[in-house]
Structures are given as structure tokens and as C-alpha cells.
Amino acid sequence: MERKVHSARQRESMYWHLASHGLPKSLHCLCLKLAEEYAMNAAARSRLPSPRFVSRLSDPSLHHLVLLTDNVLAASVVISSTIKSSADPEKLVFHIVTDKKTYTPMHAWFAVNPVESAVVEVKGLHQYDWSREVNVGVKDMIDINQLIWKHYYDNLKEEDLEEASQQSLEALSPSNLSVLNYLCIYIPELFPDLNKVVFLDDDVVVQHDLSPLWGLDLNGKVVGAVVNSWCGDDCCPGRKYNDYINFSHPIISSNFASEADRCAWLYGMNIFDLEAWRRNNITKVYQQWLKLFFHRL
Incomplete structure (x- = not known):
């Protein structure tokens, strides 16, 4: 009976988690209304950006x-807050990939609300003309990640459930099943003509001017990020690498x-040197690491 009660509570937690992370009605x-607007309203289908701004991309x-x-x-909140906080918004170019x-x-949203x-x-991802090598790489990456999580759940022992429940629920988040969740590693292929970009997660609100980020000297490193170090060098209020x-x-x-x-460095805002990334x-x-880990399961 105790095992049945425990199992029921686990399922309840999982369902609550999925409901809270699912797409609100x-x-x-x-999205349905905007899709209809796109079909019915020519203004909602207007080019983004307009032809006179294409060179800025x-x-x-x-x-x-x-x-x-x-x-x-x-996306609208991230962009509007970034523009509002910017000292020179005319220099900003936002690239939304969905x-x-x-x-x-x-x-339709950004065409009707410029x-x-x-x-x-x-x-959209369907608009990219990637090489076969990149397409295969993206597919393999998603397949391997999903197989790794399946292996993790299949081998999770009952005595480990309590300790792993929170991590397990986080892994069940719908965002972790989305192809967009894995595409960050392919940013150089998404933007072959760019050498430096700032990556923003869609759950941030920008409150300060981000212009100084593009002047940072990364000393040949690939990523510039914020670390969890505001409480001192000997303190780590967030997660460490051994949590991942x-x-x-x-x-x-x-x-x-x-x-x-x-x-661990925070994922919400990063500056990427794409030249160093490619180099x-x-x-x-x-x-290579992902495949190595998968083959050793």
C-alpha cells in the first residue's frame, strides 16, 4: 500500500509539473488568432525586416x-525591454529563430506590431537551406538526447526516485523535447555571416543597456557569460558543474x-564569439562527447 501511495504521489507531481509547463490556453x-491574421491580412505577411533594412542583418x-x-x-517582452533599455536602439538587430x-x-505579431x-x-527552421551534414548532425543530436533520457528513466531504481524526482521533472519539461532547446550549439550554422552575437533566453527582461557587451575582449574565448559569484569567490549560490x-x-x-x-555559468544571456567558435x-x-557518452551507456 505504501508503494502504491508513493507511486500515486509521483504521478501527481509529474502531471502537475507538465500542466504548469505546458502551453497556456x-x-x-x-497563436491561432495570429495564424489566422497571417492568412487573412496582407500586412501580417509583410517582409521582416523590410527590404531597406535587409543589409543590416x-x-x-x-x-x-x-x-x-x-x-x-x-519574444516580444525580451525585444521591447532590450530596446527600452538601450542607449542606441538603432544599432540593434534581433534574429528570432522559431x-x-x-x-x-x-x-504576424511583429509584422502587425513593428x-x-x-x-x-x-x-523558421524550415527556411534554412542547411547542408546534409548539418541536417544529419541536428537529427542525431536530438535522437541521442532523447535516448539518453529514456535510458535514464528505464534504469532509475525505485529507491532513487525521491532523490531524483525534481531533476526528473525538470527533464520532462516540454521545452526539453523541443528541437529549439538543442539548437544553441548550431548558432554558427544559423548565422554564417555573423562573427559575434548576444544570445538571450526568452525568459529574461532586460533592464540595462547591453551595448558594452559587444566591446568585451573575450581574449580568444568562445563564450562570455555571467557566473553565480555575486556572494564572493568562495560561494556558489547556484548550481555547480557536478550538478550537470x-x-x-x-x-x-x-x-x-x-x-x-x-x-556553472548562467544560460540566460551570453555573448558568443562565432569566429572563435568555428576556429x-x-x-x-x-x-563527439555526446556520441561518446551515448555509446558508453
Whole structure:
């Protein structure tokens, strides 16, 4: 009876989690209305950006920001707050990448509600003309990630359920099943003409001018990020690398043992040096580690 009660509570927690992370009805209805607007209203299908601003999409002197999202309202909040906080909004270029089902609502929203000063591009994944190698790489990456999670659940023992429940519920979030969740590693392929971009997650509200980020000297490094270090060098209020990576694995421990207790950097806002990314083959290295981990399960 205790096992049945425990199992019922686990299922209840999972259902509550999925319900809270699912698409709210109001947002779903908004997307349907915007899709209808796209079909019925020529203004909602107007080009984004307008032809006179197309050259700005690859202008290295401008400030390029990237969002990978299928949430229309979240993208609007990120962009409007960034523009409002900017000292020079005319230098801002926003690149929104979304999936096929959200492309028409996203396009319609920003076509009917154009932003002032800045440039906004909305592009669906189906509009990219990637090479076969990149297409295969994206498919393999998604398949491997899903198989890894399946292996994790299939081998989760009953005595581990209590300890792993929160991590398990986070893994069940619908966003983790979305292709957009894995595309960050392919940003250089998404924007082959750009050398430096700021990546913003769709759950942030920008409250300060971001212009100084493009002047940062990353000293040849690939990523500039905010770390959880506001409480001092000896404190880590957020998560550490060992919360994400199994450092008991012999390959990990032999190469990166000293990194286990370091604070993980925050994913909500990053600046990427795409030239350094391509020079160090970061995407290829990630794929190699992912396949290595999968084959050793």
C-alpha cells in the first residue's frame, strides 16, 4: 500500500509539473488568432525586416541579438525591454529563430506590431537551406538526447526516485523535447555571416543597456557569460558543474576533475564569439562527447 501511495504521489507531481509547463490556453488561442491574421491580412505577411533594412542583418558594425523561441509573447517582452533599455536602439538587430508551427504567428505579431528603431528578423527552421551534414548532425543530436533520457528513466531504481524526482521533472519539461532547446550549439550554422552575437533566453527582461557587451575582449574565448559569484569567490549560490556532469566517469574525471566544484555559468544571456567558435570546432567537439557518452551507456 505504501508503494502504491508513493507511486500515486509521483504521478501527481509529474502531471502537475507538465500542466504548469505546458502551453497556456490563452497563449495557444493567441497563436491561432495570429495564424489566422497571417492568412487573412496582407500586412501580417509583410517582409521582416523590410527590404531597406535587409543589409543590416549581416552588418558586423551593428549589435546582433539571437532568440531561439516558440513563445510569441516572451519574444516580444525580451525585444521591447532590450530596446527600452538601450542607449542606441538603432544599432540593434534581433534574429528570432522559431519552429515551423510558430513561424506564422511569430511573423504576424511583429509584422502587425513593428518595433521602433531596431530591426527584427523572424525565421523558421524550415527556411534554412542547411547542408546534409548539418541536417544529419541536428537529427542525431536530438535522437541521442532523447535516448539518453529514456535510458535514464528505464534504469532509475525505485529507491532513487525521491532523490531524483525534481531533476526528473525538470527533464520532462516540454521545452526539453523541443528541437529549439538543442539548437544553441548550431548558432554558427544559423548565422554564417555573423562573427559575434548576444544570445538571450526568452525568459529574461532586460533592464540595462547591453551595448558594452559587444566591446568585451573575450581574449580568444568562445563564450562570455555571467557566473553565480555575486556572494564572493568562495560561494556558489547556484548550481555547480557536478550538478550537470557525472565526474565519476573515468574519461570525465581524467580530463576535467578540477572543474567539478566550479560554479556553472548562467544560460540566460551570453555573448558568443562565432569566429572563435568555428576556429575551435565547438559544435563538432560537442557532438563527439555526446556520441561518446551515448555509446558508453
